[in-house]
Amino acid sequence: MLWFLFRDFRRPSGERPTVVWWLFVVAVAGVLLVWLPGTLGLAEMLDLSVVFVLALLALSMSFLWGYSGMLSFGQTAYFGLGGYVYAVSAMNLGTTTVPFLLGVLLPMAFALVVGYFIVYGRLSDVYFSVMTLVITLVLNKAVRATSGSQYVVGDVRLGGQNGIPGVPPLQVPWDPATALFIDDVYYLSVILVLVAYVGLRLALASRFGRVLVGVRENEKRLALLGYDPRRYKLGAFVIAGGLAGLSGTMFAVWGNFVAPEMFGLQRAAEVIIWVIVGGKATLIGPIVGVGLIQYLTTWLGTQGVGQVTLVLGIVLIAAVLLFREGLVPTLGTLLLRLTRLRRGDDPNKRDEP
Amino acid sequence: MDTVFTYLYQVGFAVSILVLISLGLALIFGMMKVINLAQGEFLMLGAYFCVLTSSMGAPLWIAIPVAGVLVGLFGVVVERTVIQWLYGRVLDTLLATWGVSLLMIGIVTTVAGPQSHSISSSVGRVVVGGFVVPGWSMVIIAGAVLMLLATYLILRFTNLGLIVRGTMQNPQMARALGTNTSMIYMLTFGFGSALTGLGGALLVPLFGASPTMGGLYIGKAFIAVISGGPLPLIGTMSASGLYGSIDGVMSYLFSPVLGEIIVLLVAIVMLRLLPSGITGGMRKGI
Numbered sequence: 001m002l003w004f005l006f007r008d009f010r011r012p013s014g015e016r017p018t019v020v021w022w023l024f025v026v027a028v029a030g031v032l033l034v035w036l037p038g039t040l041g042l043a044e045m046l047d048l049s050v051v052f053v054l055a056l057l058a059l060s061m062s063f064l065w066g067y068s069g070m071l072s073f074g075q076t077a078y079f080g081l082g083g084y085v086y087a088v089s090a091m092n093l094g095t096t097t098v099p100f101l102l103g104v105l106l107p108m109a110f111a112l113v114v115g116y117f118i119v120y121g122r123l124s125d126v127y128f129s130v131m132t133l134v135i136t137l138v139l140n141k142a143v144r145a146t147s148g149s150q151y152v153v154g155d156v157r158l159g160g161q162n163g164i165p166g167v168p169p170l171q172v173p174w175d176p177a178t179a180l181f182i183d184d185v186y187y188l189s190v191i192l193v194l195v196a197y198v199g200l201r202l203a204l205a206s207r208f209g210r211v212l213v214g215v216r217e218n219e220k221r222l223a224l225l226g227y228d229p230r231r232y233k234l235g236a237f238v239i240a241g242g243l244a245g246l247s248g249t250m251f252a253v254w255g256n257f258v259a260p261e262m263f264g265l266q267r268a269a270e271v272i273i274w275v276i277v278g279g280k281a282t283l284i285g286p287i288v289g290v291g292l293i294q295y296l297t298t299w300l301g302t303q304g305v306g307q308v309t310l311v312l313g314i315v316l317i318a319a320v321l322l323f324r325e326g327l328v329p330t331l332g333t334l335l336l337r338l339t340r341l342r343r344g345d346d347p348n349k350r351d352e353p
Numbered sequence: 354m355d356t357v358f359t360y361l362y363q364v365g366f367a368v369s370i371l372v373l374i375s376l377g378l379a380l381i382f383g384m385m386k387v388i389n390l391a392q393g394e395f396l397m398l399g400a401y402f403c404v405l406t407s408s409m410g411a412p413l414w415i416a417i418p419v420a421g422v423l424v425g426l427f428g429v430v431v432e433r434t435v436i437q438w439l440y441g442r443v444l445d446t447l448l449a450t451w452g453v454s455l456l457m458i459g460i461v462t463t464v465a466g467p468q469s470h471s472i473s474s475s476v477g478r479v480v481v482g483g484f485v486v487p488g489w490s491m492v493i494i495a496g497a498v499l500m501l502l503a504t505y506l507i508l509r510f511t512n513l514g515l516i517v518r519g520t521m522q523n524p525q526m527a528r529a530l531g532t533n534t535s536m537i538y539m540l541t542f543g544f545g546s547a548l549t550g551l552g553g554a555l556l557v558p559l560f561g562a563s564p565t566m567g568g569l570y571i572g573k574a575f576i577a578v579i580s581g582g583p584l585p586l587i588g589t590m591s592a593s594g595l596y597g598s599i600d601g602v603m604s605y606l607f608s609p610v611l612g613e614i615i616v617l618l619v620a621i622v623m624l625r626l627l628p629s630g631i632t633g634g635m636r637k638g639i
Contacts, residue, residue: 071444071447073447073451114621117621117622117624117625118621118624120625121624121625121626121628122628123624123628124628124629125443125444126386126387126388126443126444126447126579127579127624127628127629129388129444129447130388130447130575130579131575131579131620131621131624133390133575134572134575134576134617134620135617135621137568137571137572138572138613138614138617141572141610141613142610142614145608145610265568266455269451269454269455272448272451276448307459307460307462307463308459309455309456309458309459309462310455310456310458310459310460310462310463311459312452312455312459313452313453313454313455313456313457313458313459314452314456315452316448316449316451316452316455317435317449317452317453317456318452319448319452320439320445320448320449320452321435321438321439321449324445
């Protein structure tokens with residue numbers, strides 16, 4: 001059972017998901033939505049919700065990096081944009097359904113414009129990564145500079161360094177008088193992560209996903225076969241931008257607060273670390289990575305170590321130098337070998353041509 | 354006359370700052386096609402070494418070169434411990450240097466605290482016509498010119514410079530001719546780091562030193578190096594000239610942040626037209 005599952009994590013693209021995988025998703029959904037909430041207090045629920053909110057950002061990153069071969073250092077640009085768009089529009093309009101959608105759609109539109117220039121400019125690896133980072137940094141600086149009272153959108157002051165406090169909670173679309181409470185936000189974020197996970201998994205098994213992975217492997221060959229790699233890459237970039245925007249919107253809903261740190265260098269580095277620690281070539285790995293790193297930073301905070309950046313730096317260097325695959329693929333490989341040894345197969349033999 | 358001078362000064366100053374923060378990076382990029390994401394923190398380290406040396410009683414004109422040398426040595430250590438294992442894996446190098454950047458911020462904050470340090474220079478103000486500028490900005494302009502000149506002279510007229518240029522253009526051929534390219538990479542990384550350290554130290558009297566100061570500069574430095582392309586000197590000078598002029602005028606007319614946003618927009622459009630930078634099509638040169 002576990003063996004099938006890990007094989008499924010290791011080779012998620014191209015093939016249709018197996019029954020075992022569907023059972024796994026249903027089981028996880030059951031645990032997270034039915035069993036776990038009963039055992040948690042509100043404070044723990046609040047802490048866990050943010051893991052799932054950030055898991056959306058990690059999924060956006062691994063979809064882009066692990067499957068499309070584009071290492072964007074600046075997914076936080078769409079994350080922060082989503083949060084700010086939701087905050088500003090919700091505080092201006094008084095409702096939250098339209099702002100929630102705007103928080104996803106505007107980052108997608110921004111990703112379309114940015115993506116057009118950097119994908120169609122055929123920027124190579126380094127240029128692509130660094131330009132995406134620079135875009136986030138400049139957005140961060142621009143938002144930080146809006147502390148004066150002249151920077152107002154509608155009735156909302158942008159607030160510069162201090163961010164925007166008092167972002168309204170999400171209302172139930174068909175019943176605006178009811179706002180989502182802490183436990184509702186937990187359920188919503190778990191459901192969104194499950195939907196995004198299953199959605200990306202199915203998208204990768206579709207024709208679009210296969211072409212995308214093909215572009216990652218050999219862009220020239222795909223172009224020779226008659227596909228336009230740039231269209232597929234731009235598509236992936238926009239999808240990832242929307243997912244990051246959704247994550248940012250949910251972050252604003254979760255914390256009732258947006259601040260320029262959402263675009264910051266530290267957050268951008270954390271996204272990379274989640275994905276590289278969990279394993280970029282899987283979709284489940286980055287979610288595990290978010291959980292581990294969030295737990296680590298919280299734990300370091302309570303231990304009074306103070307310098308979380310120092311530890312994150314060491315983790316990133318060690319991950320690049322020693323564990324390039326990431327946690328989930330490494331565990332998967334180990335488990336595959338163990339089970340095959342027990343069955344007497346040659347551990348190095350692959351069961352594919 | 355005064356207006357003309359004001360603009361000249363603004364542009365010259367902005368261009369010089371760009372040269373200070375990006376020349377070392379451009380040299381490393383030209384050599385290894387790798388962006389050192391810890392560039393901002395190397396600047397920060399240079400600034401801190403300068404503060405440290407001058408707090409021990411050394412005058413500024415000694416503290417600044419000392420800071421450059423120390424950061425250069427630090428660069429050699431980073432190259433030997435982290436980067437040399439990652440040659441040929443460009444993206445992994447970016448990630449590893451990002452790790453180095455976080456580590457350096459963490460260490461400096463732990464050792465020296467999160468607060469900002471500053472030192473004052475004895476150079477006062479310079480009055481030209483009816484216009485007063487801080488004297489140190491003249492030192493910065495002179496420093497940028499000297500750094501460019503020294504790099505040019507070393508690369509163009511010394512034996513080592515010849516080997517470095519050869520390795521940049523064709524590492525396989527350089528290796529075949531008996532050059533220890535790994536050693537050359539190490540030296541280039543060290544030299545680039547030293548230039549960055551010098552740049553950081555030169556910035557201290559105007560802007561001070563704090564653990565997160567790197568973040569203020571890296572955006573512009575990355576833009577300048579990427580738009581400049583693979584040839585470090587011509588690339589740095591042309592990109593710094595272009596963006597420095599835009600930034601200087603826009604910052605003077607509107608605000609520094611708007612200047613940076615416009616620089617970014619120009620850079621994105623430029624990269625759509627010239628994807629491998631201004632010097633991307635040039636075969637020869639430094």
